[in-house]
Amino acid sequence: MSEKNKDLALKILPVVICLIVLLVSFFGFGPKMEKVETYEYLTEKLDHKRESVIEISGGMIGLSLAVGMVPGDATTPIATQITELNNYLVISIGAIMLEKFLLPIIGFIVFRIMIPVVAVLCGVGLFFSKKTFTQIGIRIGIIAFAFLALIPAGIVIGEKVDDAFGLEKAVDNIVNKIDEIDMEGAADESTDESAEDESFFDKIKNWGSDVAENITEGGAKILEKAKVILGELMDVVAILLVTSCIIPVGVIIAMIAIIKGLFAILFKWFPLGKDK
Numbered sequence: 001m002s003e004k005n006k007d008l009a010l011k012i013l014p015v016v017i018c019l020i021v022l023l024v025s026f027f028g029f030g031p032k033m034e035k036v037e038t039y040e041y042l043t044e045k046l047d048h049k050r051e052s053v054i055e056i057s058g059g060m061i062g063l064s065l066a067v068g069m070v071p072g073d074a075t076t077p078i079a080t081q082i083t084e085l086n087n088y089l090v091i092s093i094g095a096i097m098l099e100k101f102l103l104p105i106i107g108f109i110v111f112r113i114m115i116p117v118v119a120v121l122c123g124v125g126l127f128f129s130k131k132t133f134t135q136i137g138i139r140i141g142i143i144a145f146a147f148l149a150l151i152p153a154g155i156v157i158g159e160k161v162d163d164a165f166g167l168e169k170a171v172d173n174i175v176n177k178i179d180e181i182d183m184e185g186a187a188d189e190s191t192d193e194s195a196e197d198e199s200f201f202d203k204i205k206n207w208g209s210d211v212a213e214n215i216t217e218g219g220a221k222i223l224e225k226a227k228v229i230l231g232e233l234m235d236v237v238a239i240l241l242v243t244s245c246i247i248p249v250g251v252i253i254a255m256i257a258i259i260k261g262l263f264a265i266l267f268k269w270f271p272l273g274k275d276k
Contacts, residue, residue: 018123033107
């Protein structure tokens with residue numbers, strides 16, 4: 001084989017490899033990675049967290065109703081805080097659903113667009129000895145894989161934080177406490193119903209003292225328990241906001257820093273615009 005044929009073979013081989021990568025990415029991984037079912041492991045984790053948020057939100061509504069039954073203005077600040085915390089939970093649910101929707105979209109962008117573009121650029125650069133095309137292709141490839149790892153990394157890190165702070169146990173504990181308040185309210189109602197067996201005059205006689213005593217004692221108990229639950233709710237909502245909003249943003253910032261570092265190395269070793 002002549003020297004010219006050897007050089008041509010050395011150029012064609014990388015192009016064939018790039019073509020195989022393009023076809024496998026577009027027709028092999030592309031259809032699979034753009035389906036939600038492919039990310040079942042990750043979506044199950046997101047669904048589990050969303051159920052925890054919904055459970056907490058439902059508990060907040062129950063707590064708000066229980067607090068609202070206490071006469072007076074003493075419970076107004078607690079009810080206001082509960083409403084504000086519920087608004088934060090809506091943000092958390094929105095972030096969780098956004099992550100779930102982005103998984104197949106990112107898969108489509110990476111395997112149907114970015115990697116084929118990388119294969120074309122690298123193939124053209126290697127065949128025509130255009131170093132610029134190859135370097136741009138490599139950089140796009142780095143961005144593509146970093147892009148693909150963004151949401152899975154955020155989900156895994158968020159799960160570790162949830163486990164470290166015992167989020168699931170804290171949610172169950174709060175819901176149980178709210179149920180206890182509801183049961184106490186139901187018990188008070190049954191006590192009032194049993195009083196119907198008394199005579200009309202006895203009811204009139206004892207009504208004033210009984211009502212005052214029930215309001216002060218029952219209301220004070222509910223108020224104290226509501227304050228404790230509110231503090232625990234704040235902790236849980238803070239954890240949910242960190243794991244569903246702040247950590248994904250932090251992962252994006254970390255990925256950008258890593259990509260910039262890799263690009264700095266590539267620019268130093270293989271500067272652009274020096275084609276042979």
